Amino acid sequence: MQNARYPSSRMKNQVHTSRSRKRKGEGEQSRQEILAAAKTLFVEEGYDATTIRRIAAQVGISSTALYVYFRDKDAILREICNETFSALIEKLDAVRRDCSDPLQALEEALGGYIRFGLNHPNEYELTFIAQPRKDRKEVESDAEELGMQAFRGFYECVNAVVQSGVTYESDADRLTKQLWAGAHGLVVLLLSPCGIDSDDLNSLVSGHVAMLIRGVAKGGS
Numbered sequence: 001m002q003n004a005r006y007p008s009s010r011m012k013n014q015v016h017t018s019r020s021r022k023r024k025g026e027g028e029q030s031r032q033e034i035l036a037a038a039k040t041l042f043v044e045e046g047y048d049a050t051t052i053r054r055i056a057a058q059v060g061i062s063s064t065a066l067y068v069y070f071r072d073k074d075a076i077l078r079e080i081c082n083e084t085f086s087a088l089i090e091k092l093d094a095v096r097r098d099c100s101d102p103l104q105a106l107e108e109a110l111g112g113y114i115r116f117g118l119n120h121p122n123e124y125e126l127t128f129i130a131q132p133r134k135d136r137k138e139v140e141s142d143a144e145e146l147g148m149q150a151f152r153g154f155y156e157c158v159n160a161v162v163q164s165g166v167t168y169e170s171d172a173d174r175l176t177k178q179l180w181a182g183a184h185g186l187v188v189l190l191l192s193p194c195g196i197d198s199d200d201l202n203s204l205v206s207g208h209v210a211m212l213i214r215g216v217a218k219g220g221s
Helices: 009-020 026-045 052-059 073-098 102-119 121-129 137-164 172-191 201-216
Strands: none
Touching: 026 052, 026 073, 026 121, 052 073, 073 102, 073 121, 073 137, 102 121, 102 137, 102 172, 102 201, 121 172, 137 172, 172 201
């Protein structure tokens, strides 16, 4: 008769499997919790000062458990940048799909970009503002690819305006960079601790976008 104090090897395997197997959706939840904690720590403490151990402690798991989801800190940052660019690309695609008037589409794209940055401050700072170390080639390569895709989405909005003839501008590439700089500049100022403050944020954003559009449209003043 088998000793009742100790389970058989088959029973031990079953116990181990039931404990280690994650419920459906549990792995993705843990992954998102890691990303959320990393975003905050990277911004508040700096990327180089943040350790895997620190991120794991913030989530309430061991460093070993964290490595199941991300092989290192660069992989976490890469995922944050990729998700941010992907969300922005989706927003720009929706604008081009839903707005038939080129000037209105450009206005929606500019306003959407600014509000996207303000609604996702940690993601925006890590993707567009914080400077990564030069030896993180893999991060820079992935971010550059998706970043160019986002730029092309915005460029398509601007080029549609140029092609429609409602602007005196003929260089769509230059105009895209100028308008992106205008939108990015406001986001950076609003996110900066020493930046501008506004009692009516919606009015400031709408007014800024209207100013940019007036500078593009024929007859704007």
